[in-house]
Amino acid sequence: FEILMLNGPNLNMLGKREPEIYGAQTLDEIVALLTTQANEQAIKLSHLQSNAEHLLIEAIHQAYQKVDFIIINPTAFTHTSVAIRDALLSVAIPFIEVHLSNVHAREEFRHHSYFSDIAKGVICGLGTEGYSFALQSAHTWLKKNKS
Numbered sequence: 001f002e003i004l005m006l007n008g009p010n011l012n013m014l015g016k017r018e019p020e021i022y023g024a025q026t027l028d029e030i031v032a033l034l035t036t037q038a039n040e041q042a043i044k045l046s047h048l049q050s051n052a053e054h055l056l057i058e059a060i061h062q063a064y065q066k067v068d069f070i071i072i073n074p075t076a077f078t079h080t081s082v083a084i085r086d087a088l089l090s091v092a093i094p095f096i097e098v099h100l101s102n103v104h105a106r107e108e109f110r111h112h113s114y115f116s117d118i119a120k121g122v123i124c125g126l127g128t129e130g131y132s133f134a135l136q137s138a139h140t141w142l143k144k145n146k147s
């Protein structure tokens with residue numbers, strides 16, 4: 001199976017950025033952890049972090065008919081981007097939405113997501129472990145539905 005992990009704006013600052021909210025782990029550490037987990041299950045994991053909306057959209061387009069599952073933390077685009085939502089709908093690749101923080105316990109503007117109603121599932125508030133749960137769940141789903 002091929003799984004694509006996408007991370008939106010400001011996650012390159014992980015570890016430095018508001019650690020009381022987002023934790024001390026860096027994005028490189030999270031990607032390394034997930035890669036190990038993926039290798040153990042013979043999953044090919046690719047990853048892109050971008051601060052640019054169009055690069056995330058292009059990565060989704062390129063995944064068309066290649067990638068089996070997407071794990072995405074759209075970060076601030078969660079609350080703004082009809083364009084990324086439409087890109088995910090256009091390729092029809094199942095995805096899980098992940099947030100490090102519990103967006104529902106934060107500002108009102110973080111309570112709405114343009115992704116949750118079209119996601120297979122949503123994980124938030126569990127920190128970096130959320131990505132790991134998402135990968136595990138994606139694998140279970142793929143084994144059941146795509147093999």
Ligand code: DQA
Nearest residue numbers: 010073075076099100101110
């Ligand atoms: C986030 C939550 C978003 O509201 C915020 O804009 C982020 C990160 C999270 O992982 O908790 O940048 O997606």
